Amino acid sequence: MTKIEINNVYKIFGPRDKSILPMVKDGQTKDEILEKTGHTVGLDNVTLKIEEGETFVCMGLSGSGKSTLIRHLNRLIDPTAGEILIEGTNVMNLDKEKLIEFRRHKMSMVFQRFGLFPHKTVIQNVGYGLEMQGKDETSRKKVAMEKIEAVGLSGFENQYPNQLSGGMQQRVGLARALATDTDIMLMDEAFSALDPLIRSDMQKQLMDLQSELKKTIVFITHDLDESLRLGDHIGILNAGKLVQVGTPVDIIMNPADDYVSAFVKDVNRAKVIKAKVIMKPKNQSDDIDKTNLIKVHEDQFIEEFLPEVVCSNSNCEIVDKQGNTKGYISNKELQNTLSKS
16 A cells, blocks of 8 residues: 655755746756756655555665655655645645644654754653643653663663763654654654664664564665665665665666666675575576575575585575475576676
């Protein structure tokens, strides 16, 4: 089921955005429009569908339009043209009162710089969204403590933000977003300010929580490794244009243009490609030598079984959870996959 639908969205920053729109539609570039008019093209005809329960990662370089896009979803920014549908409702048609209710109950947001209230304790910060929803203090504390425990901050609920590390502060932000129990979570460069080890830990925390909660998450990042690790689908923006949408494997194996190719050229394919993606089905693998085989689960990443293949110079038999043979990977095909550029 489609949760979020973005249709032909344009965003032009400047006082005459509507009058500049025809220039964008005629194909003039972001740089050309800036030079001629002083207006900045934030988004250029973006159309996108995000399914319920998936983690959709939007990535691109600085200035590509990714943060502009996510801010359209809760109408922190209004488009110059186009529509944004959440569960079929066009958010552009919401009046001020309905928009406030929409933000309180449908979407939560996790910011790059945490966005915590310095004068409130952890439990007060986590419960703030519930307070805005009108929940009583007893209910707020109960739910807030559940989410504090879920993100591993038990014992810190009465601390203030300045008493916590950056990683712990971001956990508070995540707990606050979870506490309101919205269907959709928006995460704008949520882990970018963290040190690498803490960032990796937060990514794992998010994946563990998502496997249980099945929220619809829109995650913004400029980091390809992070997008490959987190995303069910990835959308890549360049100069306001959505240049490719696909699974992590789609992006790695079939980059749409030179811009995407430049992004993925140094990626370790062994970390993101599973055995089932490159195997030959059982009924199409008569040409593979099956006398010396290593059994590999279909959902294993190449990096997990590659050392054994290299050491034994064997081919692989790919099996499902029940041990049934699904297909085969030859040593040669494995090498070809890893050497593609």
